[in-house]
Amino acid sequence: MQNKTVDARGMACPLPVVNAKKASEEMTEGGVLTVLVDNEIAVQNLTKFAASRGFQSSAEKKGEKDFAVTFQIPEKDAQTAVSQPTASSEPTCAPDSKKHGLVAVLSANTMGNGEEQLGKILMKSFIFALTKQDHLPETILCYNSGAYLTCEGSDSLEDLKSLEAEGVKILTCGTCLDFYGLKEKLAVGGVTNMYEIVEIMENAGTIVRP
Known part of the structure; x- marks a missing residue:
């Protein structure tokens, strides 16, 4: 387990999310990732990113333009297990889930x-x-x-x-x-x-x- 902090204050969209994604992928052993931003839009974007990846997250307002968004990053193997079906899963004919129609x-x-x-x-x-x-x-x-x-x-x-x-x-x-x-x-x-x-x-x- 490891802890990491990304200072994304002053960064324009979508750099806070891009940097959070990169940092989370590097944390193969899991841990706590904290992203520092300076506006509420970035907080919302990071929270949505966390939800899309299945990470638990929380946000704290430290000042008028000072926010900290914290992610609980699981170990890499655990992330893979969540995203992949089990061997006993029955195959389905569902459309490609990557397509947004x-x-x-x-x-x-x-x-x-x-x-x-x-x-x-x-x-x-x-x-x-x-x-x-x-x-x-x-x-x-x-x-x-x-x-x-x-x-x-x-x-x-x-x-x-x-x-x-x-x-x-x-x-x-x-x-x-x-x-x-x-x-x-x-x-x-x-x-x-x-x-x-x-x-x-x-x-x-x-x-x-x-």
Whole structure:
């Protein structure tokens, strides 16, 4: 068992998660990994990363811009045992678990180039049309000005909430929310980071961009 501390203060997304991932993989004997960050978005991203890896985690706020996220890292053999099926497991015909199915990427709060007002009308129509499809997207990713779509005041909130109620995972870039001052106005879905955005897009069956 070993203890390790990663100082990720001042690092932009997704570096805190990337460095935490690298450090956790190096801790083959297990132990306690502590990651120091300076903002709540990074805390949320690290907590989500821990959950995705099956690590127990906790977060402590030490100051206004001083947070510590702690992971309990199991031994490497234990991690492998958790992730791999036992020899007696019956084979199944499930689809590839790495695939994220249909992913809709909303990188702006307007659709197309030209008049901004028209672009907003088109985007609203696009999201409404998504709710009427026979096959709904598995995930919707919102980043850059697309972050406005999931926040208070968005004309598409009801449609997005309807999609979420149907099981669609809606994720908005935390760095983008912070940049536009929308962190406290998120009204649907959860917060994500660039590491997860790349991972989802890389493993998507199909990507739709308006």
